[in-house]
Amino acid sequence: MTDVKELIQAKVKCIGAKREALMPILQAIVEEKNYLNEEDMIQVAEALDLSTADVYGTATFYTFLDTVPRGKYVIRVCKTISCHMAGKDEIVDTLKDLLKVDLGETTPDKNFTLMQANCMGWCHKGPVMLVNDDIYTELTKDKVIKIIHDYMGS
Amino acid sequence: MGKFEVNLKINNIPVTVEEGTTILDAAKKLNFRIPTLCHHSDLCVAGNCRVCVVEQKGAKALPAACATPVSEGMDISTNSAQVRTARRHVIELLLSEHRSECTSCYKNGKCELQDLANEYRVNETTFMKLVENKGYTIDDFSPSIIKDDSKCIRCQRCVRTCTEMQSVSALAVVNKGEHQKIATFMNKPMHSVVCTNCGQCVTHCPTGALIEKNYIDQVWDVINNPELHVVVQTAPAVRIGLGESLDLSPGNRVTGKMVSALRRLGFDSVLDTDFTADLTILEEGTELLTRLKKALVDKDTETALPMTTSCSPGWVKFIEHKYPELLPNVSTCKSPQQMFGALAKTFYAQKKGLKAEKVVSISIMPCTAKKYEANRPEMRDSGFQDVDYVLTTRELAMMIRQAGIEFASLPNEKYDSIMGDSSGAAVIFGATGGVMEAALRTAYEIVTGREVPFENLDILPVRGLEGVKEAKVLIENVKPEWGFLEGAELSCAIAHGLANAKILMDKVKSGEMSYHFIEIMACPGGCLGGGGQPIPVNNEIREARMKAIYEEDSSLKIRKSHENPEVIALYEQFLGEPLGHKSHELLHTHYTGRKKY
Ligand code: SF4
Numbered sequence: 001m002t003d004v005k006e007l008i009q010a011k012v013k014c015i016g017a018k019r020e021a022l023m024p025i026l027q028a029i030v031e032e033k034n035y036l037n038e039e040d041m042i043q044v045a046e047a048l049d050l051s052t053a054d055v056y057g058t059a060t061f062y063t064f065l066d067t068v069p070r071g072k073y074v075i076r077v078c079k080t081i082s083c084h085m086a087g088k089d090e091i092v093d094t095l096k097d098l099l100k101v102d103l104g105e106t107t108p109d110k111n112f113t114l115m116q117a118n119c120m121g122w123c124h125k126g127p128v129m130l131v132n133d134d135i136y137t138e139l140t141k142d143k144v145i146k147i148i149h150d151y152m153g154s
Numbered sequence: 155m156g157k158f159e160v161n162l163k164i165n166n167i168p169v170t171v172e173e174g175t176t177i178l179d180a181a182k183k184l185n186f187r188i189p190t191l192c193h194h195s196d197l198c199v200a201g202n203c204r205v206c207v208v209e210q211k212g213a214k215a216l217p218a219a220c221a222t223p224v225s226e227g228m229d230i231s232t233n234s235a236q237v238r239t240a241r242r243h244v245i246e247l248l249l250s251e252h253r254s255e256c257t258s259c260y261k262n263g264k265c266e267l268q269d270l271a272n273e274y275r276v277n278e279t280t281f282m283k284l285v286e287n288k289g290y291t292i293d294d295f296s297p298s299i300i301k302d303d304s305k306c307i308r309c310q311r312c313v314r315t316c317t318e319m320q321s322v323s324a325l326a327v328v329n330k331g332e333h334q335k336i337a338t339f340m341n342k343p344m345h346s347v348v349c350t351n352c353g354q355c356v357t358h359c360p361t362g363a364l365i366e367k368n369y370i371d372q373v374w375d376v377i378n379n380p381e382l383h384v385v386v387q388t389a390p391a392v393r394i395g396l397g398e399s400l401d402l403s404p405g406n407r408v409t410g411k412m413v414s415a416l417r418r419l420g421f422d423s424v425l426d427t428d429f430t431a432d433l434t435i436l437e438e439g440t441e442l443l444t445r446l447k448k449a450l451v452d453k454d455t456e457t458a459l460p461m462t463t464s465c466s467p468g469w470v471k472f473i474e475h476k477y478p479e480l481l482p483n484v485s486t487c488k489s490p491q492q493m494f495g496a497l498a499k500t501f502y503a504q505k506k507g508l509k510a511e512k513v514v515s516i517s518i519m520p521c522t523a524k525k526y527e528a529n530r531p532e533m534r535d536s537g538f539q540d541v542d543y544v545l546t547t548r549e550l551a552m553m554i555r556q557a558g559i560e561f562a563s564l565p566n567e568k569y570d571s572i573m574g575d576s577s578g579a580a581v582i583f584g585a586t587g588g589v590m591e592a593a594l595r596t597a598y599e600i601v602t603g604r605e606v607p608f609e610n611l612d613i614l615p616v617r618g619l620e621g622v623k624e625a626k627v628l629i630e631n632v633k634p635e636w637g638f639l640e641g642a643e644l645s646c647a648i649a650h651g652l653a654n655a656k657i658l659m660d661k662v663k664s665g666e667m668s669y670h671f672i673e674i675m676a677c678p679g680g681c682l683g684g685g686g687q688p689i690p691v692n693n694e695i696r697e698a699r700m701k702a703i704y705e706e707d708s709s710l711k712i713r714k715s716h717e718n719p720e721v722i723a724l725y726e727q728f729l730g731e732p733l734g735h736k737s738h739e740l741l742h743t744h745y746t747g748r749k750k751y
């Protein structure tokens with residue numbers, strides 16, 4: 001476990017303790033440990049002298065800043081209109097079937113979390129999904145099964 | 155240095171206004187009202203609700219009047235068919251996510267959204283109703299405030315109030331899109347976060363989403379119970395605000411009518427918080443002088459200066475959270491409400507030959523934080539909860555309506571005795587600077603034997619709506635026992651609204667400024683602008699209420715706390731002397747440091 005306090009201090013040292021530092025710090029924490037918990041957000045508030053509600057508001061605005069624990073692999077299927085029309089529902093159903101979880105849930109082995117997200121800028125190649133930072137485009141049912149099996153194997 | 159002038163037409167009428175004026179204000183100048191929801195003159199522009207749209211000739215989109223400054227040659231229409239349709243759709247969209255149950259809503263009849271729905275004759279079926287799918291929550295755990303998300307239109311007035319006016323930021327906008335809502339940190343109940351219970355968000359919320367927790371039924375119950383002796387106390391600022399909730403214009407002094415109304419509601423004794431405001435001055439004034447003596451003469455390094463006031467429970471909770479290290483600086487005096495409560499079940503009960511457990515003490519306050527204060531575990535020094543129920547000015551108005559009392563034609567009646575006497579100094583507790591002025595009127599006289607050197611006792615530098623005020627009073631020709639103060643200059647500061655309090659306290663904390671005595675009121679304007687006062691509120695209304703308070707002060711024969719005859723008698727018959735043993739037991743308290751974030 002990394003020490004979030006140290007991480008925050010290091011960030012503050014290089015970018016300062018102004019409000020602008022909020023996003024980079026939150027991103028750094030999520031990068032490090034996948035999500036932000038209550039204690040993390042309190043520490044960020046303290047470091048930047050912001051209210052905790054303010055930090056929480058910012059964290060919950062961005063889909064990529066999670067405030068609940070997530071699995072090792074976070075799958076985000078694009079739900080915006082192009083991907084929707086290109087058949088994202090089938091992709092979501094396939095994933096639900098495969099992982100035996102609903103949207104927003106994490107598998108019991110804590111390996112996968114299934115979520116939806118807004119447009120990722122790959123509209124011309126929908127439907128698309130992200131697994132952590134990796135993008136998968138022009139998905140089909142078979143492609144999804146293969147991708148997930150690869151992750152399960154790894 | 156005149157600003158540039160801009161010429162435009164609104165509804166075909168030419169008008170000239172200063173550059174930078176919004177379309178909204180320009181229209182107001184011509185007596186055209188444009189509806190608003192997210193706009194509030196106390197707050198920065200948000201421009202998020204779009205109900206104020208107008209038509210601008212030549213422009214494609216409809217600009218939001220509250221957020222668009224005028225420009226030369228503009229041709230605006232505030233009431234075209236297109237405008238009306240757009241506004242109606244805005245309201246209908248808001249209502250599609252709104253639990254519109256007006257008949258059982260606390261804000262029924264006093265709701266800006268309801269007014270607009272009525273004005274625009276909205277159609278229930280234009281948009282699909284989404285309320286069922288929203289999973290709205292209601293937070294009614296706080297003793298002061300209820301937050302009901304199903305009534306929220308996300309105008310963010312509360313968020314801006316809590317941040318800009320109060321620098322608390324207990325509320326924020328969380329999530330986005332269809333899930334957006336107003337929440338505390340981690341959606342915790344309001345009573346468990348840094349919220350001060352000041353209620354400014356309540357007085358700025360246009361709907362029923364943020365309301366005071368009301369105790370009207372509980373109060374009717376005790377009134378109707380013949381076994382109980384129910385005493386009621388009324389805070390200074392209620393008498394100059396109450397009329398607004400009963401169809402009178404701001405700035406009406408209704409002290410006498412209020413007393414009659416309370417009697418007609420069935421209270422057994424109608425008494426005055428002003429009595430204990432005067433008492434507070436004696437206790438707090440003596441505390442200040444004692445602290446000065448300890449610090450200046452005894453060179454006691456433990457004695458904390460400046461001393462700050464403690465009568466605003468929103469301020470007390472704020473400092474407990476934000477500056478726990480400065481808690482020794484807060485006067486140990488309980489607020490007038492709590493001094494009253496502690497005496498009601500001891501001194502008053504004894505004098506009247508009543509059993510303390512049969513006395514119920516109710517207070518009428520301009521404040522929601524007072525509800526929290528009355529529930530603090532420290533506030534039980536009489537052996538019972540000292541103040542049983544706290545009603546806001548608004549709740550009292552509601553009871554008066556329920557009782558069918560025609561307020562405007564009531565006779566003026568006088569407070570009961572004992573604990574009903576008031577000085578002008580106590581009345582001005584209701585305005586920012588008032589406690590300072592009252593304290594100076596008394597402390598100066600204790601030390602010098604002469605009246606404060608201000609014409610008519612009016613200490614003008616401490617009055618008014620400026621955010622942070624300062625005053626210096628030179629103390630000369632003192633009585634022998636106060637020799638150590640000879641030639642000293644008492645340095646005072648005053649802040650109202652917690653954002654101003656923060657500015658002031660940061661300077662005190664950093665050592666940039668040093669004072670002897672600081673008055674802080676959590677609400678802008680002081681109690682007259684409190685979170686329990688009639689809605690709406692803005693600076694014009696605050697000014698009107700303030701004027702009424704100072705008129706009330708001038709109209710009274712006794713204008714200094716130490717001359718209140720009932721207070722003098724209280725010391726003779728019961729308390730002994732200020733800061734004496736009994737006072738310590740009943741009238742003083744301690745504070746608790748709380749989490750900062
Ligand atoms: S908030 Fe206003 S519109 Fe909504 S139910 Fe209450 S009174 Fe009606």
Ligand code: SF4
Nearest residue numbers: 306307309310312359
């Ligand atoms: S709680 Fe009231 S003030 Fe706050 S966003 Fe909702 S409707 Fe607006």
Ligand code: SF4
Nearest residue numbers: 316349350352353355
């Ligand atoms: S009561 Fe005061 S401190 Fe609490 S949320 Fe409302 S404005 Fe903020």
Ligand code: FES
Nearest residue numbers: 078083119120122
């Ligand atoms: S719509 Fe899916 S990536 Fe843009």
Ligand code: FES
Nearest residue numbers: 192201203204220
């Ligand atoms: S009042 Fe103008 S956008 Fe809300």
